Amino acid sequence: MNSFLKSSITVGTLLSAASAAPAGEIWVTNEKDDSVSVIDTETLDVIHTYATGERPRGITFSKDFSLVYICASDSDAVQVMDPNTGNILHDLPSGEDPEQFVLHPDDTHLYIANEDDAITTVVNTKTRKVVAQIDVGVEPEGMAVSPDGKIAITTSETTNMAHWIDTTTQELFANTLVDSRPRHAEFAKDGTEMWVSSEIGGTLTVFDTATQTELAKMSFEVPGVHADRVQPVGFEFGPDDEFAYVALGPSNHIAVVNAQTYEVEDYILVGRRVWHMAFNADKSRLFTTNGVSGDVTVVDVATRKALKSIKVGRFPWGAAFRP
Amino acid sequence: MWRIIYFCLFGLMVQPVFAETTLDVGYLRVDVPRPPVLSNLDPIPENDGLAGAQTALEDNLTTGRFLGQSYTMTAMTVAATDDPLAVAAQMLADTPYLILDAPAPVILAIADLPQAQGALLFNASAGDISLRDSDCRSNLFHSLPSDAMRTDALAQVLVQKRWTDLVMIAGTFPADTAYAAAIRQSLKKFGLRLSGEKTWDADADMRRTASQEIPLFTQNFGDYDALILADELHDFGRYVLYNTWQARPIVGSEGLSARTWAPVIEQWGAAQLQSRFTDQHSRDMTSIDYAAWAAMRTLGEAVTRTDATDPETLRAYILSDAFELAGFKGRALTYRDWNGQLRQPIAIAHPRALVAQAPLEGFLHQTNELDSLGLDRPESTCEAFQ
Secondary structure (H helix, E strand, O other): OHHHHHHHHHHHHHHHHHHOOOOOEEEEEEOOOOEEEEEEOOOOOEEEEEEOOOOEEEEEEOOOOOOEEEEEHHHOEEEEEEOOOOEEEEEEOOOOOEEEEEEOOOOOEEEEEEOOOOEEEEEEOOOOEEEEEEEOOOOEEEEEEOOOOOEEEEEEOOOOEEEEEEOOOOEEEEEEEOOOOEEEEEEEOOOOEEEEEEOOOOEEEEEEOOOOEEEEEEEOOOOOOOHHHOOOOOEEEOHHHOEEEEEOEOOOEEEEEEOOOOEEEEEEEOOOOEEEEEEOOOOOEEEEEEOOOOEEEEEEOOOOEEEEEEEOOOOEEEEEEEO | OOEEEEEOOHHHOOOOOOOOEEEEEEEEEEEOOOOOOOOOOOOOOOOOOHHHHHHHHHHHHHHHOOOOEEEEEEEEEEEOOOOHHHHHHHHHHHOOEEEEEOOHHHHHHHHOOHHHOOOEEEEOOOOOHHHHOOOOOOOEEEOOOOHHHHHHHHHHHHHHHOOOEEEEEEOOOHHHHHHHHHHHHHHHHOOOEEEEEEEOOOOOOOOOOHHHHHHHHHHOOOOOOEEEEEOOOOOOHHHOOOOOOOOOOEEEOOOEEEEOOOOOOOOOOHHHHHHHHHHHHOOOOOHHHHHHHHHHHHHHHHHHHHOOOOHHHHHHHHHOOOOOEEOOOOOEEOEOOOOOEEOOOEEEEEOOEEEEEEOOOOOOOOOOHHHHOOOOOOOOOOOOOO
16 A cells, blocks of 8 residues: 555656656657658657658667658668758668668768668768778678767677777777677767677677677566567667666567666566667656557656557657657 | 589688688589479479578678688589489588488488488478488488478467368379378367368369369368368469369468468568578579578578587587577577477468468467477477487
8 A cells, every 4th residue: 555655656756757858859760651750758749740761760860950860771771851841851872771870979970781781881971972881790780889989880680790890990890799680789888888689689788898898698588478579679778877778579578677787677568569769858758669569658767667659650660869 | 414503702701810610511402303283383493492592601601701700502403313312422521511402212311321420411391290200310400391380380370260170182292192191180289170181183084174173173072161272382272262162261282371481571680581582593582492591591600609610519509508590580490409300480471471470379388389380399209319
């Protein structure tokens, strides 16, 4: 009884705290609708739907949020959209089948994974020219860049590696094996750690950035779900990198990982085949893209509870926040 | 006549900066002439299987160049009437690793060659249950699902759809007979009823086109839920669809079909493998291509993780809990340590779309749901792996 009261008070407090957060938008790419859905982080409604190229997946904003970059995989282009109008301004040369990318801290260079060509393409967004193409493993997908901009990472799904790119020379300086089918990479803790998810391996590997050696490996067990269906894909870090939130694909859950102890603390039920996610402005709410159920789940970060599902387009995949 | 193809993919190889580990793999295809069938609409590609191995070889090479590991493949084709055993023995003198596209008796004879003892052979072509059962060999792995895995997958769908009263038309080719036997076994295993069975015999006194014969031929089946076709060579089955006396779904070799691989599989990253394959070979990937791909990738994965090239180390790793192959089927593929069969989900598809992927939800298993398909540990009489 007591604990019930306590927890409902906590929820109430947090909900009002969250609604005090500055307004913002979550942009979601709909892989099989060739569109992006724009969600208002306060009203939790879809406020715009804009057409994109074919099979949009990766999505990211320029540092001042004046441009949004979208990987239109099957159009073989990275599209540059004006987020205020939804108009496509121009395409960037991207190499074939761009799936995922990351914007360098210099706000100029995009590192793009070309899934069909086993290449990472580096594009200058200002000159719209390809700066470099780097041979990586088969089916590159996960992309990350260190906060100081010195290292870019590409993970390759069939080669099962994280490829470490020196962004000064645009050359590989290390290749580290991970478990089967790596999907996503992120730097953490001021760039001292680099995390990689392995979808089929069912694990999350933490590397020490300085030495590229393995620091820890986590696996997941969702009660009532067969281990084969617990497939870590996208993940993001919460405030101060205290917790990582890991999408577990067809297990329909996200895991809450303590980023200090590398232990899984919780599992949160979301929609079907959860892919990626983005936070609102103060990271009090997490928005997950659920590929099969075609919706976005809003999770209250403090209570670790799903608040609402928002219908978007067919097969939502990528997510990005803009204030 | 032998045809020899050497794959020298130097263009793909970036100079490694450290010592090389090289794995040489042989690919042997034993050519068996196909009996005549009613329709020639679907030619079997000449490089069926080999193309899949080639795609996997390129995957392995791309990975290997980051690890100082390299792969070569030597492919040979020999007519069944020549001497496939002599060719196999000759290939085994060069490498202990062979991928085989051959009928089951030839595969078994190759596995029993003195030169094959201690070798690692992959069956990429024969679904025969016996090779996973009493005729299993410790040096023989199976990357192609057994017939039982496919018919169990189909039976799960029949159970789920509550199509419990079945009839069957079986052809007379050995592959049809084997498939029909697997169907009977699966129906029994999953508690389904086979209430009628007929044989499609090309020698029967049929003076009209198949499409005119079928309504009469199926009339005395009475009522049933679905008609199973055992027509693995795709001879008469295509003419049964939409020509039956009763309006009932067709499953089995035609219609709703349990497949190792199919062009309609796109989930779980499969679209990427499909497009990579089609770019390289200008055609769709077949089940035999997939099995050959999986065999070559199995070797690649084992070399990547162990940096070894001796068959004892690779065999032990492949059978261990550490091994997992990402095979674009949504789950890690592993090998059954009781008969060397690659565990894998099975697609239930029609020519235009995937309908389901077995194991279906609700078909539980105490250790691995994938073992609800095919010969489970207690069912297999294989002892060579003990």
